[in-house]
Amino acid sequence: MNAPPKAIAGVSTFVDDRIGAGNFLKRNMRxxxxxxxxxxxxxxxxxxxxxxxxxxxxxxxxxxxxxxxxxxxxxxxxxxxxxxxxxxxxxxxxxxxxxxxxxxxxxxxxxxxxxxxxxxxxxxxxxxxxxxxxxxxxxxxxxxxxxxxxxxxxxxxxxxxxxxxxxxxxxxxxxxxxxxxxxxxxxxxxxxxxxxxxxxxxxxxxxxxxxxxxxxxxxxxxxxxxxxxxxxxxxxxxxxxxxxxxxxxxxxxxxxxxxxxxxxxxxxxxxxxxxxxxxxxxxxxxxxxxxxxxxxxxxxxYMGFLEGALRIMPAWEINFLGHTVTLSVLIPALVPLGIVMTGLALYPFLEQWVTGDRREHHIADRPRNNPHRTSIGIAGITFYGILWLLGANDEISANFHIDLYTTTWFGRIAVFVGPAIAYWITYRICIGLQRKDAEVLSHGVESGVIKRMPNGQYIEIHTPPAEDIAEHIRGKKEIPVLTSAEDGEGIPPKSARTALGRLRTKMSEAYGTDHVPLTDGHHDGHHEEEHAGVGTGDRKELH
Amino acid sequence: MIGTGISVNSITARRRHPLARVAVVALALGLLGGGYALAAPNGSTADAAIASGKADDVAQGKSLFVAHCASCHGMNAEGTKRAPTLIGVGAASVDFQVSSGRMPAADAGPQAPRKPRPEWATDEAVNQLSAYVQSLGGGPTVPSAEQVDPAKGDPAKGGELFRANCIQCHNFVGAGGALTYGKYAPSLNPSTPTQIYEAMITGPQAMPVFNDSTITPEQKRDMIAYITHVRSQVDPGGSGLGRIGPVTEGLVAWVVGISLLVLASIWITAKKRRAA
Known part of the structure; x- marks a missing residue:
């Protein structure tokens, strides 16, 4: 009954016998x-x-x-x-x-x-x-x-x-x-x-x-x-x-x-x-x-960030060995594009060099779990975004009645300061989110149920997080750090002896060090109540 | 007189006609009077007002001036530290500034913005004020209705002149644009044809003067025809997005396009096969 009609079976067998499509499809359709x-x-x-x-x-x-x-x-x-x-x-x-x-x-x-x-x-x-x-x-x-x-x-x-x-x-x-x-x-x-x-x-x-x-x-x-x-x-x-x-x-x-x-x-x-x-x-x-x-x-x-770079660039021009070098065009045309595109292309290799991570990765990182990468990304977006915004500075000036030169000067400063601020804020947010994750694992999530203890203390009962959420959080993977420990005789490893090597070690430590390790609380119900005190004696004195 | 069918002899014969002298004198008087009326319209505005039984425009204009303008421009329009002299700016300038609400200026900004006219500034009051300032030292006059009639202009020719002379500040459809130090080229959409003409001949605020030897009155009318034609045009491609070019287009691509597509992808992947 389930056999295909002859007209279809005939054609599919013909094709299958010649180019082996059946096996290919069987493998790939699933x-x-x-x-x-x-x-x-x-x-x-x-x-x-x-x-x-x-x-x-x-x-x-x-x-x-x-x-x-x-x-x-x-x-x-x-x-x-x-x-x-x-x-x-x-x-x-x-x-x-x-x-x-x-x-x-x-x-x-x-x-x-x-x-x-x-x-x-x-x-x-x-x-x-x-x-x-x-x-x-x-x-x-x-x-x-x-x-x-x-x-x-x-x-x-x-x-x-x-x-x-x-x-x-x-x-x-x-x-x-x-x-x-x-x-x-x-x-x-x-x-x-x-x-x-x-x-x-x-x-x-x-x-x-x-x-x-x-x-x-x-x-x-x-x-x-x-x-x-x-x-x-x-x-x-x-x-x-x-x-x-x-x-x-x-x-x-x-x-x-x-x-x-x-x-x-x-x-x-x-x-x-x-x-x-x-x-x-x-x-x-x-x-x-x-x-x-x-x-x-x-x-x-998509060309707006180049336009913005051109608009905020000061009119620099130098004469080098009889050749006019128009820096006011050359820099905005090449530098931002170079930073963004070259930076993106090299990033996987730079990251490998810094972390020494040669493993295969098929599980994606949650952005918060690699705070430096996420901060670098947001700093890049800020850099791009400010240039992009300044590409429209005349429309901003005309429609919001802001002096055109004010927008130019804003751009000239923000293009350097903005990414740094964005980096710091993003880093703090990532660490904050990691702490929240650690808290969810070790203390559970708020249940909304307030319980009165025999001694008069009120606590909110925390319950363990749902299994899928907990597993999602536990998926955090350590970022490798290059070993820089000196051996027994006080000699650092070969790779860390040059200036570049020392820099690499330092960067690796900063990039990979996990500031909020997950302490998976193997807690029972009693344990979780202890952590979740609300309105303890200290607090009461405040009232 | 070859080919016209009129022989030289017949013209000579008419010159000797008994009424020829009368006709010539009448023609000369007519030309002189008409020419004077065209060449010297300043006095005639006031004269006509008196003749038609209205009050003297110049005198009325002066009292309006004293009441609304003199605090900045001086009692006799001689100018003060706060505002320039108005002697010689002409009626066109006054008509442009007051009819568009730019004058009297509200506060000292980089540029006086277009705003609703004050209540006293009726069309008649603007005419009287213009007549007074015109009487002080002449200057460009208000164009006639025919000079600014868009229907009489050629929009295609006007478009070429518009692109060559106006759009570097006012944008390709006259939507306006930024200038330096907080100044800006305003949108041309609310401007009447008369105001557009007056702006060209008087060069208000940051705008240069486009006098009649740079751009002839006919060319000005062509430009007015183009501006009014394009601004009244229904955008054939849907919403015009402010007609300011790729900035709003990019904004729409991200805010509408990418947002909707992200919502769609969230919706599609949220749909899971229900457990049987």
């Missing part, structure tokens, strides 16, 4: 995926990317990547007869004269914003839970590459319509190219095929945007997914979760359905935004001419 909401964040990026490929293909049907000048004759009246590039005219055509064109453009642009935002939150999840640790460092690096490429993909994409705003971005890109010492001018001429803006940049960016970068993105995403599949997911600590298993739902049917539903959610939200929220209204910006610039010219959000 693959277990952990059930934690934060594990879906990366899928925002994945599904946005699929939407980007589809809508982008639609847009290429009408877009003309040419800087040839034409008078506009489409249906948008306030630009009628204005001379503009074919790229801009064809984008107007898509927006006003192609059925569904504007919707597709808007979905494409919103999907692009959510693509990078999804990657960002996914990366933060991986960072704060330590999911980048061995054996997943390579996949982490692939992720950083994906994020960097996504920024370039975004930059080339918003330059394509050749409107006034994208032209401003292009001009800054050229400025950055020119600021590179010695070779800057050559790089600029090479990139633009002559004097800025030339006639080539749109078609060059078009090729990069629709062919090269998406191709690399697709390849890297595939590699990212295969590695994830092979190495399996990390999982949050909890009951019966070990370094050797994965607890969750099988890919088929449970996870596949959830994943499919999440794709529909992503698509639905992007479509809602594309329908009800106008994005990149190029007809309002007007065509690009290098002579014009608008107030409130900002890049898309």
């Amino acid at each position: 693959k277990i995926f952990p059930d934690h909401w934060s594990f879906l964040l990366g899928e925002i990026a994945l599904y946005s990317f699929i939407i980007l490929l589809l809508t982008g293909t639609f847009l290429t049907f009408w877009f003309k990547p040419s800087m040839g000048e034409v008078p506009y004759t489409g249906s948008y009246a306030p630009l009628y007869g204005v001379h503009m590039s074919e790229a801009y005219a064809s984008t107007l055509h898509i927006s006003f004269d192609v059925r569904g064109g504007l919707l597709m453009r808007q979905i494409h642009h919103w999907a692009a914003l959510l693509f990078v935002a999804g990657m960002t939150v996914h990366m933060l999840r991986v960072f704060f839970t330590g999911a980048y640790r061995k054996p997943r460092e390579l996949n982490w690096i692939i992720g950083i590459l994906l994020l960097s490429l996504a920024l370039i993909e975004g930059l080339t994409g918003y330059s394509l319509p050749d409107d006034l705003l994208s032209g401003a971005g292009l001009r800054i890109t050229q400025g950055v190219a020119q600021s590179i010492p010695i070779v800057g001018t050559y790089v600029s001429f090479f990139l633009f095929g002559g004097e800025y803006p030339g006639h080539d940049i749109i078609s060059r960016f078009y090729t990069l945007h629709i062919l090269l970068i998406p191709g690399i993105l697709l390849a890297l995403i595939t590699a990212h997914m295969i590695l994830m599949w092979v190495q399996k997911h990390t999982q949050m600590p909890g009951k019966s979760r070990t370094e050797k298993n994965v607890v969750g739902a099988p890919f088929y049917p449970a996870f596949m359905i959830k994943s499919g539903a999440f794709f529909l959610f992503t698509f639905g939200i992007i479509a809602l935004l594309g329908t009800f929220a106008q994005i990149n209204p190029i007809w309002l910006f007007g065509p690009y001419t290098p002579a014009d610039i608008s107030a409130g010219s900002q890049p898309d959000w």
Whole structure:
């Protein structure tokens, strides 16, 4: 009765006999995926990317990547007869004269914003839970590459319509190219095929945007997914979760359905935004001419931190051996991006070097249990966030009536002070949360029941925490510390003798020392009452 | 007179007509009178007011000035430490500042903001005040209704001029933008066509003057046509998000997009198969 119909059985046997799909499917369809909401964040990026490929293909049907000048004759009246590039005219055509064109453009642009935002939150999840640790460092690096490429993909994409705003971005890109010492001018001429803006940049960016970068993105995403599949997911600590298993739902049917539903959610939200929220209204910006610039010219959000760095940078310029070095452009273009991207890429290896931890990790850390890592992450977010905020300083100034120079000076100071403050606050919060965890384990949780003792004392009865919560807390794992103990003759180990070695030992101690070890109270009911006194004799005297 | 069908002889014949002298004198008088009326509108505003039986605008304007403006600008508009002289600023300047509520200024900030007009500042009072200040030393006058009629302008041409001259401070749709030291370029959305014209010819506060040799009156009208056309346009792509560009777009992507998706992911993973 359960045998499949012949029509299906015949085909599946044919395929199975030739490519052995049955075994592959049997093995992989039962693959277990952990059930934690934060594990879906990366899928925002994945599904946005699929939407980007589809809508982008639609847009290429009408877009003309040419800087040839034409008078506009489409249906948008306030630009009628204005001379503009074919790229801009064809984008107007898509927006006003192609059925569904504007919707597709808007979905494409919103999907692009959510693509990078999804990657960002996914990366933060991986960072704060330590999911980048061995054996997943390579996949982490692939992720950083994906994020960097996504920024370039975004930059080339918003330059394509050749409107006034994208032209401003292009001009800054050229400025950055020119600021590179010695070779800057050559790089600029090479990139633009002559004097800025030339006639080539749109078609060059078009090729990069629709062919090269998406191709690399697709390849890297595939590699990212295969590695994830092979190495399996990390999982949050909890009951019966070990370094050797994965607890969750099988890919088929449970996870596949959830994943499919999440794709529909992503698509639905992007479509809602594309329908009800106008994005990149190029007809309002007007065509690009290098002579014009608008107030409130900002890049898309993911370039905002670079914009902010540029805005708060003092106008420094030096002359070195006859070469002008434009530090006011070079520093903001390279330093923040370098700190953020290089820092992220190197972090797994730096952490391994500091802790000497060569173990494999499949159980994720709760952020509080590695306070220094969490603090470094929050300090990084603060650094990025302040630059990001300052990228919009003119809008902040105009809309909240704050002096523009005040925002600039705020940014110049906050970009250094802010991360330090954030680091300290985060560290204290982590330690506080760890203490709370230790307390829950050793004292139990408040039950809300007040008990009067024979001697008149009132206590609140604490009950042991629920098993899953207790197991979740007990999942805390020690961070290894390098041994720096001197041997019997007072000689430190070889690795700790140089200045760098001593620094490494010190950092290792700071990074790994557990200030709030969990004392798992093996207490009975009596014990727990003793700890939970409320209104003891001392307190009574206060009243 | 080739091709017109009128021979030189026939014109010569008309010149000798008995009524020709009368006609020429009448034409000359008409041109002179009309030309004078066009060239010297200052006095004629007051004269017309008297002729039409209304009170003298200049005199009324002076009393308004003394009551509302003189404490800062001086009894004879000669200026004080607190405010500049108004001699020579012209009626257009007064009309712009008072009709937009910027003057009388409320307090000494970096810039006088647009605000509701005080009760006394009716259209008539503004006209009288303008006439008084105009009588002090001339200056740019209030443009006629025709000069600022958006329907008579070419928005496409105006758009190009707008992008070349205005948007670096006022933003690409005139939504406003920041300047230094707490000053700002205000939003153009509440400005009337007359106020936009007046702002260009008088250069109020931090704004430069765009006189008629820089931008001709026709070009000004084109720009007004563009500004009013674009600001009345219904955003075809949904909510315009303030029309200030990628800042609000990024905000919406995170606050709406990512928040909703995080909620969705929490909701989806919270759904567990019930134990059978």
